[in-house]
Amino acid sequence: MTSKVEMVSVVIPTLNEAGNILEAITTIHKDLSYPKEIIVVDGNSTDGTKEIVQELGYCRLIVEPRRGYGLALRTGMKNAKGNIIIMVDGDGTYEVRHINRMIAKMIEKDADMVLATRMYDPKKAMGIMNFVGNKVITFFFDFVYSQFLSDTQSGFRAISHEAIDNVELNEGDMAFATEMLIKFAKEGYSMVEVPTTYKARKYGRPKLRRFKSGIEIFSTIFRGSLDADTIRKREAAWKKNRVK
Ligand SMILES: Nc1nc2c(ncn2[C@@H]2O[C@H](COP(=O)(O)OP(=O)(O)O)[C@@H](O)[C@H]2O)c(=O)[nH]1
Ligand SMILES: [Mg+2]
Numbered sequence: 046m047t048s049k050v051e052m053v054s055v056v057i058p059t060l061n062e063a064g065n066i067l068e069a070i071t072t073i074h075k076d077l078s079y080p081k082e083i084i085v086v087d088g089n090s091t092d093g094t095k096e097i098v099q100e101l102g103y104c105r106l107i108v109e110p111r112r113g114y115g116l117a118l119r120t121g122m123k124n125a126k127g128n129i130i131i132m133v134d135g136d137g138t139y140e141v142r143h144i145n146r147m148i149a150k151m152i153e154k155d156a157d158m159v160l161a162t163r164m165y166d167p168k169k170a171m172g173i174m175n176f177v178g179n180k181v182i183t184f185f186f187d188f189v190y191s192q193f194l195s196d197t198q199s200g201f202r203a204i205s206h207e208a209i210d211n212v213e214l215n216e217g218d219m220a221f222a223t224e225m226l227i228k229f230a231k232e233g234y235s236m237v238e239v240p241t242t243y244k245a246r247k248y249g250r251p252k253l254r255r256f257k258s259g260i261e262i263f264s265t266i267f268r269g270s271l272d273a274d275t276i277r278k279r280e281a282a283w284k285k286n287r288v289k
Pocket of ligand 2: 134136251
């Protein structure tokens with residue numbers, strides 16, 4: 046439940062995003078209309094990302110030399126002071142202006158998490174492989190945990206700090222985003238989506254290794270489904286649908 050905004054902590058993981066990070070941060074700084082802090086968790090980039098962030102003066106830079114998207118976000122979230130945490134990539138692919146609308150939705154729905162879904166983007170900037178992989182993962186996740194999300198792999202989320210502190214997150218890489226959804230679903234936390242647009246990367250290369258991450262994500266979903274409570278809930282949902 047998130048009924049009011051005290052402060053928003055924007056956590057941005059970066060690994061060699063020198064050509065992308067400035068626009069993302071300056072847009073957030075200018076557009077986000079709540080008290081805020083911007084935390085960049087950098088994986089010791091070698092292309093000048095850290096220097097760009099430092100020069101701005103108003104961002105907090107944390108260097109997390111250990112590899113992994115999940116580890117970077119976990120470190121950033123541990124250091125966040127706001128009651129609402131925004132996680133968003135520093136690669137310029139997400140429309141960061143939409144943070145305001147995500148927070149508005151969070152308050153309106155009293156939600157624990159708002160995800161920005163890219164599935165209604167008319168421009169369809171997501172590559173076909175990522176789109177299909179995401180759809181399959183999302184279908185599987187929704188089925189197992191009785192949810193109705195359309196984009197489980199969205200890395201753009203507004204999250205209640207209290208809720209995130211209440212779940213244990215262990216994944217170090219891309220499966221972190223899915224582990225978070227699983228733990229939230231199990232706690233009965235509410236997750237809603239708002240549509241956003243998606244842009245192709247202008248600079249640098251994605252760090253996503255599709256095959257490795259795909260295996261890790263499926264294994265996270267599968268392992269998470271093995272406890273008695275999740276099986277019982279799945280059975281109940283299945284029976285309810287069958288009666289209809
Ligand atoms: N600190 C840190 N950031 C990372 C690491 N891997 C990826 N990132 C950042 O996490 C975000 C998402 O990664 P990206 O390569 O765009 O993955 P994709 O969007 O799934 O293709 C980007 O801002 C990356 O710079 C890492 O090991 N450490
Ligand atoms: Mg990306």
